[in-house]
Protein backbone atom coordinates (compact mmCIF):
# COMPACT_ATOMS: atom_id res chain seq x y z
CA UNK A 416 0.00 0.00 0.00
CA UNK A 417 1.36 3.43 -0.95
CA UNK A 418 1.33 6.16 1.67
CA UNK A 419 -0.14 9.32 0.10
CA UNK A 420 2.71 11.57 -1.00
CA UNK A 421 1.23 14.75 0.43
CA UNK A 422 1.55 13.51 4.02
CA UNK A 423 5.25 14.15 4.10
CA UNK A 424 7.63 15.69 1.60
CA UNK A 425 9.82 12.59 1.84
CA UNK A 426 6.89 10.47 0.64
CA UNK A 427 6.95 12.27 -2.70
CA UNK A 428 9.79 9.93 -3.66
CA UNK A 429 8.76 6.47 -4.87
CA UNK A 430 8.13 4.13 -1.96
CA UNK A 431 11.20 1.94 -1.43
CA UNK A 432 9.04 -0.81 0.08
CA UNK A 433 9.87 -3.41 -2.53
CA UNK A 434 13.61 -2.86 -2.16
CA UNK A 435 13.92 -1.91 1.46
CA UNK A 436 11.22 -3.12 3.83
CA UNK A 437 13.19 -1.79 6.81
CA UNK A 438 13.09 1.77 5.49
CA UNK A 439 9.37 1.37 4.79
CA UNK A 440 8.89 0.11 8.36
CA UNK A 441 10.70 3.20 9.66
CA UNK A 442 8.35 5.46 7.67
CA UNK A 443 5.33 3.73 9.18
CA UNK A 444 6.23 3.78 12.87
CA UNK A 445 5.07 6.73 14.99
CA UNK A 446 6.59 7.03 18.47
CA UNK A 447 4.23 8.53 21.07
CA UNK A 448 6.16 11.05 23.19
CA UNK A 449 3.91 10.69 26.24
CA UNK A 450 6.22 12.44 28.71
CA UNK A 451 5.64 15.49 30.94
CA UNK A 452 8.43 17.84 29.81
CA UNK A 453 9.97 19.14 26.60
CA UNK A 454 13.38 18.05 27.88
CA UNK A 455 12.31 14.43 28.25
CA UNK A 456 10.63 14.52 24.83
CA UNK A 457 13.71 15.92 23.11
CA UNK A 458 15.96 13.44 24.93
CA UNK A 459 13.83 10.66 23.45
CA UNK A 460 13.97 12.22 19.98
CA UNK A 461 17.77 12.38 20.30
CA UNK A 462 17.93 8.71 21.18
CA UNK A 463 15.48 7.57 18.50
CA UNK A 464 16.01 9.82 15.49
CA UNK A 465 18.60 7.59 13.84
CA UNK A 466 15.78 5.24 12.84
CA UNK A 467 12.47 6.94 13.75
CA UNK A 468 10.82 9.39 11.34
CA UNK A 469 7.56 10.25 13.12
CA UNK A 470 6.83 11.51 16.63
CA UNK A 471 3.42 11.93 18.24
CA UNK A 472 2.81 14.82 20.60
CA UNK A 473 -0.28 14.26 22.71
CA UNK A 474 -2.21 15.84 25.53
CA UNK A 475 0.36 15.34 28.30
CA UNK A 476 3.31 16.91 26.52
CA UNK A 477 1.40 19.61 24.63
CA UNK A 478 -0.43 20.78 27.76
CA UNK A 479 2.83 20.98 29.71
CA UNK A 480 5.18 22.36 27.08
CA UNK A 481 2.94 24.20 24.57
CA UNK A 482 3.32 24.53 20.80
CA UNK A 483 7.03 25.45 21.05
CA UNK A 484 7.84 21.80 21.78
CA UNK A 485 7.00 21.03 18.14
CA UNK A 486 9.58 23.40 16.68
CA UNK A 487 12.81 21.48 17.38
CA UNK A 488 11.24 18.20 16.25
CA UNK A 489 10.01 19.71 12.96
CA UNK A 490 13.26 21.65 12.49
CA UNK A 491 15.20 18.37 12.47
CA UNK A 492 13.09 17.20 9.54
CA UNK A 493 10.85 14.80 11.47
CA UNK A 494 7.13 14.48 10.93
CA UNK A 495 4.77 15.29 13.79
CA UNK A 496 1.40 13.80 14.62
CA UNK A 497 -0.42 16.23 16.92
CA UNK A 498 -2.84 14.02 18.86
CA UNK A 499 -5.16 16.40 20.74
CA UNK A 500 -8.38 14.55 19.85
CA UNK A 501 -10.60 17.62 19.38
CA UNK A 502 -14.24 17.17 20.38
CA UNK A 503 -16.38 20.34 20.61
CA UNK A 504 -18.97 22.26 18.62
CA UNK A 505 -18.24 22.51 14.88
CA UNK A 506 -17.15 26.17 14.93
CA UNK A 507 -14.72 25.62 17.80
CA UNK A 508 -13.21 22.48 16.27
CA UNK A 509 -12.83 24.17 12.86
CA UNK A 510 -10.86 26.96 14.56
CA UNK A 511 -8.74 24.50 16.53
CA UNK A 512 -7.95 22.55 13.36
CA UNK A 513 -6.86 25.75 11.59
CA UNK A 514 -4.66 26.68 14.57
CA UNK A 515 -3.11 23.21 14.67
CA UNK A 516 -2.46 23.27 10.91
CA UNK A 517 -0.61 26.58 11.29
CA UNK A 518 1.89 24.80 13.59
CA UNK A 519 3.19 22.81 10.60
CA UNK A 520 2.24 19.32 11.82
CA UNK A 521 1.60 16.48 9.36
CA UNK A 522 -1.30 14.70 11.13
CA UNK A 523 -3.90 15.65 13.75
CA UNK A 524 -6.84 13.98 15.45
CA UNK A 525 -10.43 14.72 16.34
CA UNK A 526 -13.09 12.44 17.83
CA UNK A 527 -15.44 10.91 15.26
CA UNK A 528 -18.12 10.84 17.97
CA UNK A 529 -18.26 14.67 17.69
CA UNK A 530 -20.67 13.93 14.84
CA UNK A 531 -20.93 14.58 11.09
CA UNK A 532 -21.33 18.36 11.34
CA UNK A 533 -18.19 18.67 13.47
CA UNK A 534 -16.21 16.42 11.12
CA UNK A 535 -17.38 18.29 8.02
CA UNK A 536 -16.49 21.65 9.60
CA UNK A 537 -12.99 20.37 10.41
CA UNK A 538 -12.56 19.00 6.89
CA UNK A 539 -13.67 22.32 5.36
CA UNK A 540 -11.36 24.27 7.66
CA UNK A 541 -8.36 22.74 5.87
CA UNK A 542 -9.64 23.30 2.34
CA UNK A 543 -7.43 25.61 0.32
CA UNK A 544 -4.30 25.06 2.43
CA UNK A 545 -1.26 24.30 0.31
CA UNK A 546 -0.06 21.33 2.38
CA UNK A 547 -2.90 20.42 4.74
CA UNK A 548 -2.18 17.97 7.55
CA UNK A 549 -3.90 14.61 7.44
CA UNK A 550 -7.07 14.72 9.55
CA UNK A 551 -7.65 11.53 11.51
CA UNK A 552 -10.97 10.71 13.11
CA UNK A 553 -10.57 8.65 16.27
CA UNK A 554 -13.22 5.94 16.23
CA UNK A 555 -13.26 4.03 19.54
CA UNK A 556 -10.29 4.39 21.90
CA UNK A 557 -8.14 1.28 22.10
CA UNK A 558 -8.55 1.37 25.89
CA UNK A 559 -12.34 0.84 25.57
CA UNK A 560 -13.63 -2.72 25.89
CA UNK A 561 -17.27 -3.83 25.93
CA UNK A 562 -17.69 -2.86 29.61
CA UNK A 563 -16.49 0.69 28.95
CA UNK A 564 -18.63 1.03 25.81
CA UNK A 565 -21.74 -0.14 27.66
CA UNK A 566 -20.97 2.20 30.57
CA UNK A 567 -21.20 5.24 28.27
CA UNK A 568 -24.62 4.10 27.07
CA UNK A 569 -23.74 2.51 23.76
CA UNK A 570 -25.71 -0.61 22.88
CA UNK A 571 -23.13 -1.95 20.42
CA UNK A 572 -19.92 -3.96 20.26
CA UNK A 573 -16.69 -1.95 19.87
CA UNK A 574 -16.39 -3.30 16.30
CA UNK A 575 -19.93 -2.20 15.37
CA UNK A 576 -19.34 1.25 16.88
CA UNK A 577 -16.07 1.64 14.94
CA UNK A 578 -17.88 0.73 11.72
CA UNK A 579 -20.70 3.17 12.35
CA UNK A 580 -18.30 6.03 13.12
CA UNK A 581 -16.09 5.25 10.13
CA UNK A 582 -19.05 5.28 7.72
CA UNK A 583 -20.16 8.57 9.24
CA UNK A 584 -16.65 10.02 8.88
CA UNK A 585 -16.33 8.93 5.25
CA UNK A 586 -19.66 10.63 4.56
CA UNK A 587 -18.26 13.85 6.08
CA UNK A 588 -15.21 13.77 3.76
CA UNK A 589 -12.70 12.28 6.23
CA UNK A 590 -10.27 9.71 4.79
CA UNK A 591 -8.07 9.07 7.83
CA UNK A 592 -9.00 7.11 10.94
CA UNK A 593 -7.57 5.86 14.20
CA UNK A 594 -8.87 2.47 15.32
CA UNK A 595 -7.61 -0.57 17.19
CA UNK A 596 -5.73 -3.35 15.40
CA UNK A 597 -8.77 -5.53 15.86
CA UNK A 598 -10.92 -3.40 13.55
CA UNK A 599 -8.34 -2.36 10.99
CA UNK A 600 -9.19 -5.07 8.44
CA UNK A 601 -12.88 -4.11 8.45
CA UNK A 602 -12.02 -0.44 8.21
CA UNK A 603 -9.56 -1.01 5.35
CA UNK A 604 -12.27 -2.88 3.42
CA UNK A 605 -14.75 -0.08 4.15
CA UNK A 606 -12.51 2.93 3.49
CA UNK A 607 -10.42 1.59 0.59
CA UNK A 608 -6.70 1.48 -0.17
CA UNK A 609 -6.14 5.25 -0.10
CA UNK A 610 -7.44 5.78 3.46
CA UNK A 611 -4.81 6.53 6.10
CA UNK A 612 -5.33 4.11 8.99
CA UNK A 613 -3.28 4.89 12.09
CA UNK A 614 -3.24 2.14 14.68
CA UNK A 615 -2.36 2.40 18.39
CA UNK A 616 -2.80 -0.47 20.85
CA UNK A 617 0.40 -2.09 19.51
CA UNK A 618 2.19 -4.51 21.81
CA UNK A 619 5.13 -6.68 20.73
CA UNK A 620 4.75 -10.26 21.97
CA UNK A 621 5.41 -10.37 25.73
CA UNK A 622 5.20 -6.56 26.26
CA UNK A 623 3.30 -5.06 29.20
CA UNK A 624 -0.26 -4.29 28.10
CA UNK A 625 -1.01 -1.49 30.62
CA UNK A 626 -4.41 0.20 30.14
CA UNK A 627 -4.79 -0.90 26.51
CA UNK A 628 -7.50 -3.47 25.76
CA UNK A 629 -7.91 -4.06 22.01
CA UNK A 630 -4.31 -4.82 21.07
CA UNK A 631 -2.15 -6.69 18.52
CA UNK A 632 1.50 -7.17 17.61
CA UNK A 633 3.18 -4.84 15.09
CA UNK A 634 3.28 -7.58 12.43
CA UNK A 635 -0.40 -8.45 12.88
CA UNK A 636 -1.53 -4.83 12.68
CA UNK A 637 0.36 -4.31 9.41
CA UNK A 638 -0.96 -7.55 7.92
CA UNK A 639 -4.52 -6.41 8.73
CA UNK A 640 -4.03 -3.21 6.70
CA UNK A 641 -2.55 -0.54 8.98
CA UNK A 642 -0.88 2.43 7.27
CA UNK A 643 0.98 3.55 10.41
CA UNK A 644 1.54 2.07 13.87
CA UNK A 645 1.61 4.22 17.01
CA UNK A 646 3.80 2.86 19.78
CA UNK A 647 4.39 4.58 23.10
CA UNK A 648 5.41 2.81 26.30
CA UNK A 649 6.91 -0.34 24.70
CA UNK A 650 9.55 2.06 23.29
CA UNK A 651 9.64 5.04 25.64
CA UNK A 652 9.73 2.99 28.85
CA UNK A 653 12.15 0.36 27.57
CA UNK A 654 15.59 0.14 29.20
CA UNK A 655 16.98 1.10 25.78
CA UNK A 656 14.33 2.90 23.67
CA UNK A 657 16.45 2.77 20.49
CA UNK A 658 16.86 -1.01 20.80
CA UNK A 659 13.11 -1.41 21.38
CA UNK A 660 12.31 0.72 18.30
CA UNK A 661 14.81 -1.28 16.21
CA UNK A 662 13.19 -4.57 17.25
CA UNK A 663 9.70 -3.29 16.37
CA UNK A 664 10.92 -1.97 13.00
CA UNK A 665 12.53 -5.33 12.22
CA UNK A 666 9.27 -7.13 13.03
CA UNK A 667 7.39 -4.63 10.82
CA UNK A 668 9.90 -5.06 7.99
CA UNK A 669 9.50 -8.84 8.07
CA UNK A 670 5.72 -8.47 7.84
CA UNK A 671 6.04 -5.95 4.98
CA UNK A 672 8.45 -8.21 3.09
CA UNK A 673 6.03 -11.16 3.15
Ligand code: C5P
Pocket residue numbers: 447449473498553554555556557558593594615616617625627645646647648649
Ligand atom coordinates in the same frame (compact mmCIF):
# COMPACT_ATOMS: atom_id res chain seq x y z
O1 C5P B 1 1.92 3.66 25.39
P1 C5P B 1 0.98 3.21 24.32
O2 C5P B 1 1.67 2.44 23.20
O3 C5P B 1 -0.23 2.50 24.86
O4 C5P B 1 0.48 4.59 23.65
C1 C5P B 1 -0.53 4.64 22.70
C2 C5P B 1 -0.71 6.07 22.27
O5 C5P B 1 -1.75 6.12 21.30
C3 C5P B 1 -1.08 7.03 23.39
O6 C5P B 1 -0.38 8.24 23.14
C4 C5P B 1 -2.58 7.24 23.22
O7 C5P B 1 -2.96 8.54 23.57
C5 C5P B 1 -2.76 7.03 21.72
N1 C5P B 1 -4.10 6.55 21.30
C6 C5P B 1 -4.64 5.37 21.75
N2 C5P B 1 -5.89 4.96 21.33
C7 C5P B 1 -6.57 5.72 20.46
C8 C5P B 1 -6.01 6.90 19.99
C9 C5P B 1 -4.75 7.29 20.44
O8 C5P B 1 -4.00 4.65 22.52
N3 C5P B 1 -7.73 5.31 20.01
